[in-house]
Amino acid sequence: KEDFDPKDHQHLRYNPLRDSWVLVSAHRMKRPWAGQIEKPPEEHIPRFDPHNPLCPGNTRANGEVNPDYDSTFVFQNDFPALQPNAPDPDPDQHPLFQSKAARGICKVMCFHPWSDVTLPLMKKEEVVKVIDKWAELVEELGATYPWVQIFENKGAMMGCSNPHPHCQVWASNFLPNEPALSDRSQRSYYQKHGEPLLLQYAKQEAEKKERVVVESSYWLAVVPYWATWPYQTLLLPRRHVLRISDLAKEEREDLADIMKRLLTKYDNLFEVSFPYSMGWHGAPTGPHLNQDNSHWQLHAHYYPPLLRSATVKKFMVGYEMLAQEQRDLTPEQAAEKLRNLPQEHYKNREN
Amino acid sequence: KEDFDPKDHQHLRYNPLRDSWVLVSAHRMKRPWAGQIEKPPEEHIPRFDPHNPLCPGNTRANGEVNPDYDSTFVFQNDFPALQPNAPDPDPDQHPLFQSKAARGICKVMCFHPWSDVTLPLMKKEEVVKVIDKWAELVEELGATYPWVQIFENKGAMMGCSNPHPHCQVWASNFLPNEPALSDRSQRSYYQKHGEPLLLQYAKQEAEKKERVVVESSYWLAVVPYWATWPYQTLLLPRRHVLRISDLAKEEREDLADIMKRLLTKYDNLFEVSFPYSMGWHGAPTGPHLNQDNSHWQLHAHYYPPLLRSATVKKFMVGYEMLAQEQRDLTPEQAAEKLRNLPQEHYKNREN
Ligand SMILES: O=P(O)(O)O[C@H]1O[C@H](CO)[C@@H](O)[C@H](O)[C@H]1O
Ligand SMILES: O=P(O)(O)O[C@H]1O[C@H](CO)[C@@H](O)[C@H](O)[C@H]1O
Numbered sequence: 001k002e003d004f005d006p007k008d009h010q011h012l013r014y015n016p017l018r019d020s021w022v023l024v025s026a027h028r029m030k031r032p033w034a035g036q037i038e039k040p041p042e043e044h045i046p047r048f049d050p051h052n053p054l055c056p057g058n059t060r061a062n063g064e065v066n067p068d069y070d071s072t073f074v075f076q077n078d079f080p081a082l083q084p085n086a087p088d089p090d091p092d093q094h095p096l097f098q099s100k101a102a103r104g105i106c107k108v109m110c111f112h113p114w115s116d117v118t119l120p121l122m123k124k125e126e127v128v129k130v131i132d133k134w135a136e137l138v139e140e141l142g143a144t145y146p147w148v149q150i151f152e153n154k155g156a157m158m159g160c161s162n163p164h165p166h167c168q169v170w171a172s173n174f175l176p177n178e179p180a181l182s183d184r185s186q187r188s189y190y191q192k193h194g195e196p197l198l199l200q201y202a203k204q205e206a207e208k209k210e211r212v213v214v215e216s217s218y219w220l221a222v223v224p225y226w227a228t229w230p231y232q233t234l235l236l237p238r239r240h241v242l243r244i245s246d247l248a249k250e251e252r253e254d255l256a257d258i259m260k261r262l263l264t265k266y267d268n269l270f271e272v273s274f275p276y277s278m279g280w281h282g283a284p285t286g287p288h289l290n291q292d293n294s295h296w297q298l299h300a301h302y303y304p305p306l307l308r309s310a311t312v313k314k315f316m317v318g319y320e321m322l323a324q325e326q327r328d329l330t331p332e333q334a335a336e337k338l339r340n341l342p343q344e345h346y347k348n349r350e351n
Numbered sequence: 352k353e354d355f356d357p358k359d360h361q362h363l364r365y366n367p368l369r370d371s372w373v374l375v376s377a378h379r380m381k382r383p384w385a386g387q388i389e390k391p392p393e394e395h396i397p398r399f400d401p402h403n404p405l406c407p408g409n410t411r412a413n414g415e416v417n418p419d420y421d422s423t424f425v426f427q428n429d430f431p432a433l434q435p436n437a438p439d440p441d442p443d444q445h446p447l448f449q450s451k452a453a454r455g456i457c458k459v460m461c462f463h464p465w466s467d468v469t470l471p472l473m474k475k476e477e478v479v480k481v482i483d484k485w486a487e488l489v490e491e492l493g494a495t496y497p498w499v500q501i502f503e504n505k506g507a508m509m510g511c512s513n514p515h516p517h518c519q520v521w522a523s524n525f526l527p528n529e530p531a532l533s534d535r536s537q538r539s540y541y542q543k544h545g546e547p548l549l550l551q552y553a554k555q556e557a558e559k560k561e562r563v564v565v566e567s568s569y570w571l572a573v574v575p576y577w578a579t580w581p582y583q584t585l586l587l588p589r590r591h592v593l594r595i596s597d598l599a600k601e602e603r604e605d606l607a608d609i610m611k612r613l614l615t616k617y618d619n620l621f622e623v624s625f626p627y628s629m630g631w632h633g634a635p636t637g638p639h640l641n642q643d644n645s646h647w648q649l650h651a652h653y654y655p656p657l658l659r660s661a662t663v664k665k666f667m668v669g670y671e672m673l674a675q676e677q678r679d680l681t682p683e684q685a686a687e688k689l690r691n692l693p694q695e696h697y698k699n700r701e702n
Binding site for chain 1: 353354355357360361362363364365367371372374375376379381382383384385386387390412429430431432433434437438439440441445446447448449450451452453454498500502503504507508509510511512513519521523525527528529530540544548551552555576628629630632652654666668669670672673674675676677
């Protein structure tokens with residue numbers, strides 16, 4: 001009987017955060033690709049564009065003028081999906097036609113005054129300012145809202161409609177699906193094992209090493225055992241931390257450093273500004289601030305779409321949408337590839 | 352106090368099949384779009400291409416020669432994600448590093464010998480043959496496998512790498528995430544209400560009418576109340592049917608007809624061959640054949656990516672991946688738009 005080899009034999013892996021499975025079929029990388037070729041990410045972005053509503057001093061859609069900012073800059077999204085006031089839907093509902101009120105606030109946060117930089121190309125001190133602002137927004141909006149979602153869509157391939165380095169922060173009066181799922185999973189693991197799921201996980205991965213991409217004194221970035229996107233990573237603190245606002249000064253500095261290192265690896269993989277969606281998950285806020293959240297561990301998810309090259313992405317389509325997510329290389333193969341890439345950004349090497 | 356209007360006020364809607372919520376923010380359609388523009392779907396496909404491995408008489412990657420088929424044609428996928436034999440992973444596992452064996456079979460099914468037709472442009476009798484073949488494959492593979500997933504990725508935008516009209520059929524030795532979720536939801540609804548969820552739903556929608564796109568004596572296609580993709584639809588039989596193989600002759604003919612009508616509306620929306628991923632969900636098979644599946648109702652999901660035009664799709668990215676799915680027009684607006692489109696295909700009108 002043949003020995004099991006994850007690189008040759010398809011198998012399922014369990015995602016304990018989402019309580020679901022992913023199909024790993026690494027042998028599928030052998031098939032030729034004759035499908036859609038994406039536009040490669042834009043490489044020549046002007047530092048300042050007088051028509052870009054995110055640049056310092058420019059006028060936005062609603063007529064407001066941006067200040068001449070020189071670090072981060074936060075403003076209310078001009079086309080928010082969540083607004084603070086919206087009337088409640090009719091409460092008298094059939095079980096198959098249920099709706100609920102949704103209220104919240106959507107902010108945009110520019111990382112830097114220049115359009116031609118990205119986090120890995122920014123100075124460490126500049127990235128620390130981004131982290132400080134994230135922490136501030138979680139405190140401010142989290143004072144009342146149960147969930148504050150910080151997320152970055154990077155690159156046109158990920159629906160980002162503006163090349164200026166920025167992220168978004170959407171706070172809501174409800175716990176969205178994904179954090180609700182993650183809350184449930186972390187809680188039940190904690191009840192069963194007496195230790196936070198992701199703290200236990202980080203310890204194991206730090207020992208096993210095979211899925212580690214970069215590590216530092218306070219942080220660890222791995223391609224998780226259950227990754228669905230080809231080069232998906234999970235960024236975790238080594239100590240038990242509930243929310244980004246709980247990070248100490250040295251942990252923030254170390255985070256800026258490991259983020260720069262991780263994102264440099266990403267950019268170096270196909271020598272392009274690597275597209276992804278990323279976001280932070282921490283213990284819920286608002287009314288949850290007074291509850292026990294010991295089962296929670298702060299973490300960031302990075303979901304990059306590229307699979308084979310700068311222009312061939314992984315399509316999560318038919319089988320993935322209707323049955324189950326499927327990946328074409330093992331998480332260990334992805335981690336090894338990223339780990340072995342140079343630490344220096346290809347753009348800096350060019351000069 | 353302002354009256355609630357779903358077109359103006361963001362709200363959440365409950366998806367009873369997936370036990371999750373979608374954020375509906377219809378006022379967001381007002382924002383301008385400056386993001387990625389997709390390549391419009393290819394409109395000029397040769398009827399026969401000597402290099403296309405799906406055309407009759409051509410040689411495939413593994414050296415096999417296709418027959419000179421004149422209707423449907425089924426063969427084993429040359430790069431299958433699931434193979435019938437794969438050894439079991441090591442059973443001794445930590446709860447955070449769990450894997451399971453995955454075995455199965457992947458087939459490709461051509462709908463027609465010509466590359467330049469699609470289901471809405473095929474003759475009704477030809478579509479009936481596709482349905483008959485689907486039923487046959489569910490019977491054949493479902494004799495042993497617990498799940499047989501029929502799905503079609505249509506268009507390069509949906510990761511389809513071959514323009515020849517075809518779908519795929521992947522059978523597995525496990526119940527994948529999505530059907531497992533749907534099985535659970537339908538079962539608990541049935542236990543509580545004594546009627547299958549989707550049978551009850553179809554009745555209600557047939558009365559309400561506002562989300563109906565097309566209907567016939569045996570079938571109903573609606574933009575579901577909880578749709579996440581802009582023009583997502585759900586195709587349902589009016590009577591209680593467990594599996595596609597249970598459909599009577601007249602129900603298959605009627606299905607061919609309503610599929611042609613639905614897909615014609617789709618193509619007419621932006622006057623392009625409309626991209627989507629679609630698939631069938633019916634009661635599980637294999638060992639489940641001997642169990643009570645009264646809670647199940649056969650249905651097809653259509654997930655099309657386009658939002659604003661033939662070249663602007665909806666991006667399910669940052670907030671959607673990390674928090675919750677969000678849509679920019681109400682399901683009622685989408686249904687009305689589709690319903691009011693001409694019944695005749697724009698390509699037939701041109702001639
Ligand atoms: O099998 P195909 O058509 O080559 O591949 C397509 O469908 C599969 C099943 O949904 C996906 O896993 C692939 O990412 C997609 O490109
Ligand atoms: O708000 P933006 O950047 O215009 O929009 C982008 O991110 C949103 C949140 O993930 C998505 O809903 C949009 O589909 C996407 O294009």
